[in-house]
Amino acid sequence: MRTVFEVDGLFDGERVLENAAIVVEGPQITWAGERGKIPKSPSNERSETIRGPGQFALPGLINCHCHLTLDGEANFDVEVRQSDALATLKAFRNARAALRAGVTTLRDLGANGPMVIELGRAIERGMLEGPRVIAAGRGITTTGGHGFEVGRIADGPDEVRKAVREQVHAGARVIKLFSTGGILGGGTPPEVSQYTADETAAAVEEAHRAGLRITTHAHGAGGMRVAAEAGIDSIEHATLLDDKTIKLIKERDVALVPTLLVVHSLLENASALDPVIVERTRAVSEKHREGLRTAHKAGVRIATGTDAGASFTRHDRFAVELQLLTECGLSTTEALAAATSGAAAVVGLEKAGHIGAGCWADLVFVDDDPLKDLAVLMTPKGVYVRGAAAV
Numbered sequence: 438m439r440t441v442f443e444v445d446g447l448f449d450g451e452r453v454l455e456n457a458a459i460v461v462e463g464p465q466i467t468w469a470g471e472r473g474k475i476p477k478s479p480s481n482e483r484s485e486t487i488r489g490p491g492q493f494a495l496p497g498l499i500n501c502h503c504h505l506t507l508d509g510e511a512n513f514d515v516e517v518r519q520s521d522a523l524a525t526l527k528a529f530r531n532a533r534a535a536l537r538a539g540v541t542t543l544r545d546l547g548a549n550g551p552m553v554i555e556l557g558r559a560i561e562r563g564m565l566e567g568p569r570v571i572a573a574g575r576g577i578t579t580t581g582g583h584g585f586e587v588g589r590i591a592d593g594p595d596e597v598r599k600a601v602r603e604q605v606h607a608g609a610r611v612i613k614l615f616s617t618g619g620i621l622g623g624g625t626p627p628e629v630s631q632y633t634a635d636e637t638a639a640a641v642e643e644a645h646r647a648g649l650r651i652t653t654h655a656h657g658a659g660g661m662r663v664a665a666e667a668g669i670d671s672i673e674h675a676t677l678l679d680d681k682t683i684k685l686i687k688e689r690d691v692a693l694v695p696t697l698l699v700v701h702s703l704l705e706n707a708s709a710l711d712p713v714i715v716e717r718t719r720a721v722s723e724k725h726r727e728g729l730r731t732a733h734k735a736g737v738r739i740a741t742g743t744d745a746g747a748s749f750t751r752h753d754r755f756a757v758e759l760q761l762l763t764e765c766g767l768s769t770t771e772a773l774a775a776a777t778s779g780a781a782a783v784v785g786l787e788k789a790g791h792i793g794a795g796c797w798a799d800l801v802f803v804d805d806d807p808l809k810d811l812a813v814l815m816t817p818k819g820v821y822v823r824g825a826a827a828v
């Protein structure tokens with residue numbers, strides 16, 4: 438069965454094409470280009486042509502940082518103490534909420550066990566409908582470190598190595614480390630470094646040996662530099678960047694996933710939060726945007742992630758991240774690339790994030806050109822994953 442989607446315009450992950458068509462066969466895109474040049478279908482093959490479902494098509498969006506087991510309740514400390522059974526149910530529901538919002542691939546950067554790994558497997562086997570899931574299992578942190586409430590605590594290079602191996606054994610598709618303190622929870626504050634160079638190097642080596650990417654949570658510049666020197670693939674949050682750190686990150690080709698939505702959502706709901714969290718958030722917010730602007734100008738790769746699941750950060754508000762990126766100097770085209778082709782490179786799935794022959798038929802349809810107004814992404818008219826309509 439072959440389906441031809443005709444649209445007024447499409448964004449292929451890098452550029453816009455007007456009066457376009459996409460040919461989908463099974464779970465794959467077999468052709469994309471100008472509407473007048475659609476290749477003929479062999480006469481024995483069934484083919485249908487669909488106008489839309491919206492006027493504009495783009496690759497399925499990619500969220501490089503979320504926590505499916507969390508709903509974003511006001512009190513993070515209480516929510517993380519939930520049962521594994523409830524966490525699993527939430528993960529399924531949140532994965533579907535993200536999918537309806539156009540997110541066809543998401544990376545879960547830490548749960549209190551293998552629940553999201555199992556969800557990803559169940560979706561891949563066709564047992565459940567949902568987006569593509571790349572799960573880290575448990576994030577790896579120090580004794581008393583940020584994320585200790587849900588993370589795998591490991592101190593010293595040997596224990597860190599073992600902690601990585603445990604996640605690999607459980608079926609993790611990415612490794613998540615916590616290089617510095619953070620905003621939510623009772624662990625160390627954001628600017629404080631957690632892991633030493635030796636511990637970080639052990640984690641990176643083990644992850645890469647298993648063929649996995651490794652990404653790290655880091656706010657403070659010192660922690661980011663330790664991670665970059667050790668060969669980390671990407672840095673999450675990156676709130677307290679300085680020129681020296683930006684230079685190193687650029688040299689090492691480390692990608693940034695700034696998660697602007699979580700900072701924005703926490704400040705939006707400051708009155709409902711613990712004053713310590715509000716103070717920690719305010720202290721990093723301005724510097725965050727300034728650092729990103731400089732990093733972007735320096736040519737550092739930036740990809741979309743929202744940290745959905747953290748307090749007040751909803752799984753269906755992915756598109757707001759793109760708007761926030763444009764406030765930090767990215768053009769709308771660059772923001773769209775950060776959510777598609779750029780994010781695909783960060784998560785290591787090159788068949789996602791692009792519309793072209795051989796790519797996965799993960800597609801989002803919207804009513805108007807998102808390059809004119811990114812807000813149209815908030816209400817997709819159609820979402821396809823693996824060639825099938827999900828919305």
Ligand SMILES: [Zn+2]
Nearest residue numbers: 502504546744
């Ligand atoms: Zn997170």
